Amino acid sequence: xxxxxxxxxxxxxxxxxxxxxxxxxxxxxxxxxxxxxxxxxxxxxxxxxxxxxxxxxxxxxxxxxxxxxxxxxxxxxxxxxxxxxxxxxxxxxxxxxxxxxxxxxxxxxxxxxxxxxxxxxxxxxxxxxxxxxxxxxxxxxxxxxxxxxxxxxxxxxxxxxxxxxxxxxxxxxxxxxxxxxxxxxxxxxxxxxxxxxxxxxxxxxxxxxxxxxxxxxxxxxxxxxxx
Numbered sequence: 001x002x003x004x005x006x007x008x009x010x011x012x013x014x015x016x017x018x019x020x021x022x023x024x025x026x027x028x029x030x031x032x033x034x035x036x037x038x039x040x041x042x043x044x045x046x047x048x049x050x051x052x053x054x055x056x057x058x059x060x061x062x063x064x065x066x067x068x069x070x071x072x073x074x075x076x077x078x079x080x081x082x083x084x085x086x087x088x089x090x091x092x093x094x095x096x097x098x099x100x101x102x103x104x105x106x107x108x109x110x111x112x113x114x115x116x117x118x119x120x121x122x123x124x125x126x127x128x129x130x131x132x133x134x135x136x137x138x139x140x141x142x143x144x145x146x147x148x149x150x151x152x153x154x155x156x157x158x159x160x161x162x163x164x165x166x167x168x169x170x171x172x173x174x175x176x177x178x179x180x181x182x183x184x185x186x187x188x189x190x191x192x193x194x195x196x197x198x199x200x201x202x203x204x205x206x207x208x209x210x211x212x213x214x215x216x217x218x219x220x221x222x223x224x225x226x227x
Contacts, residue, residue, distance in 0.1 A: 048225040049218045056210035059098050064177075064203040066091040067125065068184060072195075074129055075188050095119055105217055105224075106161050117157060121150045125181060132189045147178050164216040173212055176205045 070087035077083040095118050103111020124146040131139030155170035180202035187195040218225040 049214065052217065052225060053210050053214040055101065056214050057207045059094060059101065060206035060210055061203045063091070063094050063098065064181070064206060065199065066094050067122065067181065068188075068195075068199040068202070071125070071129055071185055071188050074126065075133055079126070079130060091122065092119070095122065105221065110161055113157060117150065117154050121147060121154070121178075124150060125185065128182065129185050129189070132185060144182070147182075151175065151178065158213075158216075162216050162220050164219045165212075169212075173209055177202065177209065180205060 066087070070084060070091050073081065073084040073087045095115060098118060099111045099115035102114040124143050127146065128140055128143035131137070131143055151171040151174045152167065154174065155165075155167035158165050158170045159167045180198070184195065184198045184202055186192075187198050192198075
């Protein structure tokens with residue numbers, strides 16, 4: 001949650017700076033119209049839909065980087081090591097935070113269902129890591145199949161909660177995330193120097209996912225997310 005707090009804090013600071021610049025504009029001869037335009041621009045940034053999208057982006061990108069850390073500890077120190085367990089606990093706190101974000105919109109029961117599905121998909125990544133590290137191709141294929149099934153299940157869950165989403169669209173949206181994490185795991189196991197670049201690529205898919213989810217939520221509940 002520290003990463004999320006830092007990112008949200010930075011956004012708040014940026015908005016605050018914008019307000020200071022608008023307030024100081026009169027010293028340079030800005031017209032009232034220019035001040036109003038600048039104020040409207042700042043207000044549009046600090047809106048409920050933008051905040052929802054930013055919060056989801058922060059949590060989802062944090063998920064990828066924390067997963068990368070856990071994978072690295074699992075391969076380097078072992079899945080039974082204290083380092084891997086500590087990294088996994090931190091990753092799970094991020095999962096709980098994501099479930100709370102969903103629960104705040106759809107209720108506690110939906111939040112708990114989300115958390116169970118989200119933890120399942122992390123478990124399949126752990127299974128894949130273990131299989132690749134142990135050169136167990138059959139196990140790796142099984143983990144891949146598990147993630148494919150998860151995408152369908154997660155898509156069905158979100159589609160049942162939000163009529164603006166379809167099972168197929170959600171499953172397709174998650175495919176780049178799943179594939180890029182698989183690629184990162186392969187690189188970690190192989191000791192590739194490109195590992196962090198691949199992890200950053202994986203994290204780069206998350207803003208798009210956050211935009212899809214937040215857009216559907218705002219469309220479903222416009223009264224909750226009016227600017």
